[in-house]
Amino acid sequence: MGDMTVVRHRLWGNRQWPRMPANGDVLGFERALVRVLALAHQLNRVVSPLSLPPRVASERRYIYAGVADRLVHPRRQVLRLWEHWDRPAAHWYPGGHLGFFRSPPVGRFIADALATSGMTQPQR
Helix, strand or coil, X not given: CCHHHHHHHHHHCCCCCXXXXXXXXXXXXXXXXXXXXXXXXXXXXXXXXXXXXXXXXXXXXXXXEECCCCCCCHHHHHHHHHHHCCCCEEEEECCCXXXXXXXXXXXXXXXXXXXXXXXXXXXX
C-alpha cells in the first residue's frame, strides 16, 4: 500500500473520496470536497516546535545553527527555540543552512552531544 493510500485510509476510512454524484447533487459534492480539503490542510500544515512542549529531557537537548542561515533566521527562530527549550547547549557556526556538513566543530559538537546523551560511545 502506498504512502498516500495509507494517509487517505487513515483520514477518510473506508469511505470513497468524493466524486460528482450521478444524481447531480453538486452541493453535497462540494460539502464532501470541503471536508477532504480541510483534512488535507491538517495533514500538510507546518508544525512549529515552539507550539509543543519539549519531550526530551533538558540535559539531552542541543542546538546548532548557522549565523548566516537564510532559511532559518538565527534571531527570530533559533534563539526562540533555544529559549523555549530552556537554553540548552548550543553551537553557532559561521555558515548557512547546510554549512554544518563542512564544519568539523559542528561534527564534534554533535558527536559530543550524542555521547553525553548515551546514544553513542565517546570518541577517543
